[in-house]
Amino acid sequence: MSEPAALLAPLPSMDRARAVMNALADYIDRSGLKPGDRLPAERELMGALAVGRSTVREVIRQLQALGIVESRKGSGTYLLRTVSAATVHMPLSFDATHLRDVLLQTLDVRRGLEAEASALAALRRTDADLAVIGARLDEMERVHQEKGTAGREDLAFHLAIYDATHNSLFPQLLEQMREAFESFWAKPFDRPDFARRSFPFHRELFDAIAARDPDAAREKTLAILAVVEEDIRDMSQ
Structure with missing residues (x-):
């Protein structure tokens, strides 16, 4: 060489x-x-x-x-x-000085991406995949109960769902949006309770994937993202 x-x-x-x-x-x-x-x-x-x-x-x-x-x-x-x-392609770029707009833009993409990923995960997940998703969910809920928020743990939970699609493009695309998410979770509009109302839907999403129910998985994913959008708009007014 x-x-x-x-x-x-x-x-x-x-x-x-x-x-x-x-x-x-x-x-x-x-x-x-x-x-x-x-x-x-x-x-x-x-x-x-x-x-x-x-x-x-x-x-x-x-x-x-x-x-x-x-x-x-x-x-x-x-x-x-x-x-x-x-x-090779470079990750997406974001103007973090307009964080609210960036996050709303990512939500536009996430609706299609995550809803379909959740549905595919429900259809394709293995028992091993489900165990990883469940462990990530348990950790997210534990941290949320202790700290009132669990941004990074939430991201890990969704990454596990993406992995369960067995399509490598899903985790790669989410990773390309990571910069925006990490900037946001570091200081979510000075609101540690951001998206707290969405947490029960995560357990319901897990249950839908466990039951191999793609329609319910889509529905719960969209419910999570609806809460996220409401909180972003509310806290950035």
């Missing part, structure tokens, strides 16, 4: 993250890396591409979100599946 420096070159200052993403994808393709192979170390990438540590780490995180690589603590970053620059 060729040395990284032979296949990578310094980048212009504009749009560094996108350029690093494409350069890494091209490197993976041209160097013949196979699933299970280790990528060049962070310091090697920084030197070969003439970019900072934060840019490299951001791109690695994006590749992880897309299911292309995985990072193993103390060992490095390893390729999960082959890829080229033509098949």
Whole structure:
């Protein structure tokens, strides 16, 4: 295998993250890396591409979100599946200065995406999938009872439902919206009780998926998102 420096070159200052993403994808393709192979170390990438540590780490995180690589603590970053620059896409971008509008926009997308994901999960879930969804729900309810809110646990619950569709595009699409969600959950309009009224519907959604009832799963998902929208509009007036 060729040395990284032979296949990578310094980048212009504009749009560094996108350029690093494409350069890494091209490197993976041209160097013949196979699933299970280790990528060049962070310091090697920084030197070969003439970019900072934060840019490299951001791109690695994006590749992880897309299911292309995985990072193993103390060992490095390893390729999960082959890829080229033509098949890698950057995550969606949001203007976080207009957070209310961003969240309402994501809800427009989530209605179609999550309602269908919930219905497919009800039809396709395995017993193992159901156990994971149930565990995530239990943790979400536990944290909610202790703290009055459970934003990250809620996201984990929905990610488990997406995984149960056995369609990798669902978790990837939600991951691409993660920046907006994380910005929001960090400080939800100074209201720790945000979307509290939606929590009972999560248990009902789980029950629908357990019963393999796609229509009920869609209905409960839309009920959750209706509460979220009401609270966003109410708290941002």
